[in-house]
Amino acid sequence: MIIKNLDSISKIAVKMQGAEKVTKQLVIGKSDETPKMSLRVFTIEPGGNTPFHSHNYEHLNYIISGKGAILDDDGKENPVENGNFVLILPNEKHQFKNLSETEDFVFMCLVDKEFE
Amino acid sequence: MIIKNLDSISKIAVKMQGAEKVTKQLVIGKSDETPKMSLRVFTIEPGGNTPFHSHNYEHLNYIISGKGAILDDDGKENPVENGNFVLILPNEKHQFKNLSETEDFVFMCLVDKEFE
Numbered sequence A, B: 001m002i003i004k005n006l007d008s009i010s011k012i013a014v015k016m017q018g019a020e021k022v023t024k025q026l027v028i029g030k031s032d033e034t035p036k037m038s039l040r041v042f043t044i045e046p047g048g049n050t051p052f053h054s055h056n057y058e059h060l061n062y063i064i065s066g067k068g069a070i071l072d073d074d075g076k077e078n079p080v081e082n083g084n085f086v087l088i089l090p091n092e093k094h095q096f097k098n099l100s101e102t103e104d105f106v107f108m109c110l111v112d113k114e115f116e
Helices: none
Strands: A002-004 A020-028 A037-049 A059-065 A067-071 A077-081 A085-088 A095-098 A105-112 B002-004 B020-028 B037-049 B059-065 B067-071 B077-081 B085-088 B095-098 B105-112
Touching: A002 A020, A020 B085, A037 B059, A037 B105, A059 B037, A067 A105, A085 B020, A095 A105, A105 B037, B002 B020, B067 B105, B095 B105
Parallel strands: none
Antiparallel strands: A002 B085, A020 A037, A037 A095, A037 A105, A059 A085, A059 A105, A067 A077, A067 A095, A085 B002, B020 B037, B037 B095, B037 B105, B059 B085, B059 B105, B067 B077, B067 B095
């Protein structure tokens, strides 16, 4: 059994094209010998966003804090906040963005460990 | 894309032997056409606990609210609260219990959808 919290996990800047003011924490993954799943936490600073992109695998999300939106395939902004659970299916285009001018937008992202 | 919150998801009593005062919400799973992973939320009322058991698959957990403990293989109580992330590896014996006399203990549990 492994128990962690975010304070102990380093933040890595996300360099992917289209990512602005985003960091990633690899909370649980391959290095913990998890057989299948990896859990990452992304933090988007005010004014930031992930790329508007798609990929051939699903992810499950949980909003930890802040106020944000997820753009869907049609470019529609879907507001999300703490307590929302999200499923992005394979090949669905999406983008997470921070809607607050002052507060970080923090969310969990679960993927197959192959894509951690 | 699917966005949900817990209010919209029915709670089902967990009848497994050894489970006391536990309900389950199937937040995201097979019925959402998720290819690989399922996300459940368990609520343990004061005085309750999950079975002290093991299984041949991993799960990842996140503590949403309340104060609880996880018993490990050795029967040691590991306290957990909001913000803790947990990995239970395959075949590790474990039990979640509520340590509060007044407040529910609520946590997320992610598994391969085969075991949802």
